[in-house]
Amino acid sequence: MKPWPPPPIQQFERLKVTDGLLINAQRWQLAHQYHRHYHNAYYQSLHQPGIVCGLEVRITSAPAEVTAKFRDDRWVEIQPGIGIDLFGNFIVVPKAETYRIASEVATEEPLMVYLVARFRDPDELKTRRTDERVTETFRIDEKTTPPSQGDVELCRILLKPGKVQLENSKDVFFPSYNNLDLRYRLQAQSRPQTIVQVATYKKPTVSSQDFGSLMIPVRDDSEQDRIVSNLTYLLQSVGGLYPHLQGSDEIGQLTLQPTDGENVFDYDLIFLSDRQWQSLNDPEIELLRKYVESGGVLLVEASTQGTAIEELTNVKQELDKAIADIGDDLQLWGQRQELEAEREAIATDLAKEISNITQLFQDLTSAWETPLESLEQLNRNHPLRTKPFLFSALPSINQQPIQLLIGGGIIVIVGSLSSAWGLDENLSVSRETIRTAQEMGINILHYAWRRRQLMGSQRLGDTMSSISDQPQSSKRTARDRLFDQLGDDQPSKPSKPSRRDDLFDKLS
Structure with missing residues (x-):
């Protein structure tokens, strides 16, 4: 299992609601973002990303509408399902999606390809639609590097050099080249300590x-x-x-x-x-x-x-067994004493x-x-x-x-x-x-x-203590300068406040 990072250490800001507050798009968005960030931090603190249900991957034939150039044996179909990423964003695939594995093996070494799903925030998409409602969407992608923080792995495939023809694995626990490897699909669950x-x-x-x-x-x-x-x-x-x-x-x-x-x-x-x-x-x-x-x-x-x-341990165990077999037999008491002495020497x-x-x-x-x-x-x-x-x-x-x-x-x-x-x-x-x-x-x-x-x-703690032990800044305040001007005069009678005490009260 990979170590999932904790949420960022930052305070939450929310809208201060008062009577007469005018609600506009900016303020509404602020209130909405607060709840989203709170949910994301909560999920990231206690849970780990993964698949909630569905999202199975199977090999399929090329769709009828694709051109002849791409009619090959590289197509897979992702079934409907739900996943959730590290930040608590739901990845909902409402219907089956076909996808073509496009990676090419450029060397003589096999190439590992990862098929992942990612959450897509509609606010970050460039669209001209002016609908009052927007749908949170997703993206299916393939990578040649291990999944990152926002990815939910669906499967991985070890591509063999040469012509790629995807095949079902004969042994799902030990897939071979060009087989769908489903062993590393994580389920959404509580994160470990x-x-x-x-x-x-x-x-x-x-x-x-x-x-x-x-x-x-x-x-x-x-x-x-x-x-x-x-x-x-x-x-x-x-x-x-x-x-x-x-x-x-x-x-x-x-x-x-x-x-x-x-x-x-x-x-x-x-x-x-x-x-x-x-x-x-x-x-x-x-x-x-x-x-x-x-x-x-x-x-x-x-x-x-x-x-x-x-060797000595084996001998000691044999002596222990022999002594136990003798037990309390008085006729073999002398032999028992010899064995015990030998056992002590071995020990x-x-x-x-x-x-x-x-x-x-x-x-x-x-x-x-x-x-x-x-x-x-x-x-x-x-x-x-x-x-x-x-x-x-x-x-x-x-x-x-x-x-x-x-x-x-x-x-x-x-x-x-x-x-x-x-x-x-x-x-x-x-x-x-x-x-x-x-x-x-x-x-x-x-x-x-x-x-x-x-x-x-x-x-x-030691670092913080060393910082606190360092000399403080010698910058003097206006209050300190006033004390200097007043000198070190002390009141002659404790019951009568001095000029210095009056100034102190005014500054407090």
Whole structure:
């Protein structure tokens, strides 16, 4: 979902009605515009644009009245219906409308075409009609850029190079070239509380090989593709599990180079793997520090797959199972004590391994004055544990419990939480595990959005305080000059007003 802008911050002006007021066209228009602007601001504040009913699109033949030049397979028909744009303007299509897709593919690459409907204000149309009534109308248009604020998308078509012949899709969930793609038609509905913007870190080059004067970048994109795929699954789940939030349509990919500049600060959360974290250079680290100070959240995942932590955890789980099987059998009490001692030793080794991983982050986070703490050590009502979903224990992925470390705007996941946000290659992760991991992920997204919101309000308050603390203008008023002329004389008796007091009363 794309972030829809809020209404402009401006006051409303309405006509002041009094007895004897002469109503002319200008005043009537002022009163009318007030209600329109009020309605538009109300809708834009609480709702999002989309289709109310109808407006289906289907392929049709060319109308009989068109010339032979345009009798081709590019025609569609828009059915009657109602839509409403971002500003609350109704788009009413009273009867079926035929339209020809005119865009041409000028390159060897396919071209995406968007068919949209727009509201047309009759006051803005150049017409000579003098009727007392005017009809609000609409316009059907095609674009090669994504729909803008005033557009309501009806369908999109991926045109293939060569002759264009529109066809119905054999699979409406996976349309192909020259098929009507109806998957992105939005329904008019209440707008979410916010749309969470998420980005990943994509290093330009991991390493390079020097062949004479040629520098050939070498980069393994498999990890990046996996990260983007997992985040996509998470963002898609947000609307169904917690409708107050929505995930953005696109996941940003940041290189943290100077070209990114202010783009970094547009995101609520930036995701990195532990390998990416360790590859950061000083300028990138400084940019991320500013990002965190501005209210952003860094989410770093340290996978335990193939590490000593995974092996030790498996051994500990086997020991737990063996101890549970022994129970309170007195004949096996000595064996139970041996297993418990071994389990304690394994737990100690496991804690050391986890400490070694967290130390990779502690040095930098301590320098940022945001040392990492385990979620277990924080307040039991910490938002990562309670909002919007309640967790008494953190999820276990592939029977491996995860751990969360938090330090201000930095969250470190020790474990493979993101691997359970979507489908794995073998489709072996249970639905319960996926849902639990997604709910934990939504808690992280909610925390990132809420922290950025509160930090933004705090920074605004600090800015206003600094402005108020600045020296005021030394410009003196007439009242000040009169006080100077009167000098510093004080009345000899408090009950008798002085000349200075008389002047003060006259000026008040």
